[in-house]
Amino acid sequence: MIDTINVREAIETENGRYAALVREKLKKSNTYLINLMGSPGAGKSSVLLYLASLLKDRIRIGVMEADVDSDVDARLMENAGLLALQLHTGGACHMDAKMTLEGLEHLPLESLDLVVLENVGNLVCPAEFDVGANKKVTILSVPEGDDKPLKYPLMFQVTDCLLVNKMDAAPIFDFDLTRLRENVKPLHPGLPVYPVSARTGAELEAVATYLLHEMERT
Amino acid sequence: MIDTINVREAIETENGRYAALVREKLKKSNTYLINLMGSPGAGKSSVLLYLASLLKDRIRIGVMEADVDSDVDARLMENAGLLALQLHTGGACHMDAKMTLEGLEHLPLESLDLVVLENVGNLVCPAEFDVGANKKVTILSVPEGDDKPLKYPLMFQVTDCLLVNKMDAAPIFDFDLTRLRENVKPLHPGLPVYPVSARTGAELEAVATYLLHEMERT
Numbered sequence A, B: 001m002i003d004t005i006n007v008r009e010a011i012e013t014e015n016g017r018y019a020a021l022v023r024e025k026l027k028k029s030n031t032y033l034i035n036l037m038g039s040p041g042a043g044k045s046s047v048l049l050y051l052a053s054l055l056k057d058r059i060r061i062g063v064m065e066a067d068v069d070s071d072v073d074a075r076l077m078e079n080a081g082l083l084a085l086q087l088h089t090g091g092a093c094h095m096d097a098k099m100t101l102e103g104l105e106h107l108p109l110e111s112l113d114l115v116v117l118e119n120v121g122n123l124v125c126p127a128e129f130d131v132g133a134n135k136k137v138t139i140l141s142v143p144e145g146d147d148k149p150l151k152y153p154l155m156f157q158v159t160d161c162l163l164v165n166k167m168d169a170a171p172i173f174d175f176d177l178t179r180l181r182e183n184v185k186p187l188h189p190g191l192p193v194y195p196v197s198a199r200t201g202a203e204l205e206a207v208a209t210y211l212l213h214e215m216e217r218t
Helices: A002-029 A044-055 A072-079 A097-104 A153-158 A167-172 A177-184 A204-217 B002-029 B044-055 B072-079 B097-104 B153-158 B167-172 B177-184 B204-217
Strands: A032-038 A061-067 A083-088 A114-118 A135-141 A161-165 A193-195 B032-038 B061-067 B083-088 B114-118 B135-141 B161-165 B193-195
Touching: A002 A032, A002 A097, A032 A044, A032 A204, A044 A061, A044 A072, A044 A114, A044 A161, A044 A204, A061 A072, A061 A097, A072 A083, A083 A097, A097 A114, A135 A153, A161 A177, A167 B167, A177 A193, A193 A204, B002 B032, B002 B097, B032 B044, B032 B204, B044 B061, B044 B072, B044 B114, B044 B161, B044 B204, B061 B072, B061 B097, B072 B083, B083 B097, B097 B114, B135 B153, B161 B177, B177 B193, B193 B204
Parallel strands: A032 A114, A032 A135, A061 A083, A061 A114, A135 A161, A161 A193, B032 B114, B032 B135, B061 B083, B061 B114, B135 B161, B161 B193
Antiparallel strands: none
16 A cells, blocks of 8 residues: 555656646647546536537637547547547556646647546546646536545545536436535535536536636636 | 556556465455445445345355445445445555455454455456455446446456446436447457346346355355
C-alpha cells in the first residue's frame, strides 16, 4: 500500500507541472476545458451529446474521448457532427495532465471555445488527477444509488458541479434526491447539483446556461 | 504513461507472491474465495445479500467489504446477519492480494466455507489484480449499457462469470442482452452469463446452484 501511494504522489507532482502547461495552452487560445467524470454507464456521452446539441449554434465545441480501449464514443460524437478525438489511456483508469496536453495538441484550439474531456468511466482514479481543466463536472446516475458520496467521497469533494442523470428512472429505483443532497453536503457544501435526464432533456437547458455563464466569467 | 505501467508491473510481481499465499491459506482451511467486481452501483451488495439469503442455511459465509472509505456496506451485511469485515483501501481503486491476505487473517476461516470479497466499485483497476480468489464474479447492470465490454474489455476477459443485474429495469433502458452477449463473445468465448435481478430475485437461485457446484469441484 505505502509503495503504491508514494508512487502516486511522485506522479502527481509531475502531473502538476503538466496541468500548468495545459492551463497556459488553454489561456493562449481562449479555450475552456471541462473534465467530465462519472462511473461507467452514468451517461457521460449521452449528456454531452444533449448539451452539445443545445450549445453548438452558440459556441464551437471539441470533444476528447478517453477510454481504456475502443473508439465507440468518438464515433458516436463524430456521427453527431462533433469534432472528436479518441484517446487511449493504455490500461490506466484515468486521464492525467500529460495525456490531456497531448490530446489538446491534436485539436485546432484556436477555433474552439470549449473542449470537453470525457474521462474514463470511474468514480475513483479520475478524482485524484488534476488535468488542468477549467471546470470539473461529475455525473452520477440514479440507478447507482444516493449513497455513492459516502463510498467515493473524493470525487464529490473535488468536483465543481454534479449532474444527477437518469432522473426519469427515479420512480423505479430507490433513489432519494434529498438524501443524495444530504450525503453530498458535508463533503462539499454549496456544490451545484442539477437533476437531469439525457433521455428527456430535463434540466439540461439550465446546465447549458450555467456552463455558458461560467465560461464568460473566465 | 510508461512509468506508470512499469510501476504497475513491479507491484503485480509482488502481488503474485501474495496471491499464492492467499491460495495456500484458503486451501488449508478449505475455504472458497469469490472476488466480486463491478461498477459503483451495479448492485454488488444487493446481489450478495440475496445470494447469501439463499445459501446461508447450506454453507457458512463471511464477507469482506472493500471500500475507498466508509463502512456503509459492512453495516448492511451485519444487519442482514452476515459475518462482515470492512476493509479500506486507503485511496486505492482496487484490492490487491496483500490487502486480501490481511483481511483473511481477521476472519475465522476454519469455520467458513465461503468468503466473498466485495471489491471497490470499478470496472478498470480490480481487473488487473489477482487477489488469489477461486472465482472472479463480475456484475454489470442494465442501466450501464450493453456496450461496456467494448470499453472495458479486460474485466470481461479476466472474469469467470458475468451476472447482468437489474434485468427488471431492461424495458425502460435501451439494453439488448443478445447484443451484450455478442460484445462479450470475442473477448471471452464460453463465459457463463446470468441475467438476474437482485430486486425480484430472478435467476439468482440458478447462480447460487452454479456457485455451490463450483465450490464442490474445488
